[in-house]
Amino acid sequence: MSEKRKDYLSWDEYFMGVAMLAGMRSKDPNTQVGCCIVSKDNKILSMGYNGFPIGCSDDEFPWAREGGDPLETKYVYSTHSELNAILNYSGGSLAGAKLYVSLFPCNECAKAIIQAGIKEVIYDCDKYADTPSVIASKRMMDAAGVRYHQYHRTNREVKILL
Numbered sequence: 001m002s003e004k005r006k007d008y009l010s011w012d013e014y015f016m017g018v019a020m021l022a023g024m025r026s027k028d029p030n031t032q033v034g035c036c037i038v039s040k041d042n043k044i045l046s047m048g049y050n051g052f053p054i055g056c057s058d059d060e061f062p063w064a065r066e067g068g069d070p071l072e073t074k075y076v077y078s079t080h081s082e083l084n085a086i087l088n089y090s091g092g093s094l095a096g097a098k099l100y101v102s103l104f105p106c107n108e109c110a111k112a113i114i115q116a117g118i119k120e121v122i123y124d125c126d127k128y129a130d131t132p133s134v135i136a137s138k139r140m141m142d143a144a145g146v147r148y149h150q151y152h153r154t155n156r157e158v159k160i161l162l
């Protein structure tokens with residue numbers, strides 16, 4: 001009798017892989033972030049990536065990181081992957097859900113995560129850990145009882161021919 005496959009994706013690989021794939025839709029030239037929200041029983045509820053809101057053209061709004069005029073930077077216009085994933089969900093409540101994201105959530109997304117009732121955050125990169133935004137984010141999630149932990153990379157390479 002043939003045995004079941006052994007090298008299938010783990011749940012964590014699957015959901016972080018889906019988050020990373022979503023991030024590949026981002027037009028941000030510097031940082032592409034993807035997010036996947038999952039129910040307690042491991043069903044994908046929503047996905048998102050960082051970009052400008054509907055109607056705000058990727059070709060007309062600025063992608064610059066700095067410059068004299070804040071209105072000519074992306075920061076005042078871009079919607080983060082986590083907020084997009086929360087807003088993309090049209091199925092009702094996200095209470096008790098888990099959120100996989102390729103970059104640690106900022107303080108604004110932490111507010112949305114907490115208020116949506118999401119209870120667990122699994123992140124990959126934490127490159128802005130020293131910024132007030134991420135420090136505030138962790139402070140709020142700690143206070144609100146949202147657990148967060150880093151994704152354990154398996155270094156599995158996934159090749160998809162598209």
Ligand SMILES: Nc1nc(=O)n([C@H]2C[C@H](O)[C@@H](COP(=O)(O)O)O2)cc1CO
Pocket residue numbers: 028030031032033049050051065074078079080081082103104105106109128
């Ligand atoms: N958790 C996050 N989710 C996100 O979607 N973003 C987005 C906002 C910007 O489009 C980009 C960050 O640009 P940069 O400062 O690394 O050039 O990633 C940023 C963070 C960081 O907190």
Ligand SMILES: [Zn+2]
Pocket residue numbers: 080081082083105106107108109110
């Ligand atoms: Zn954010």
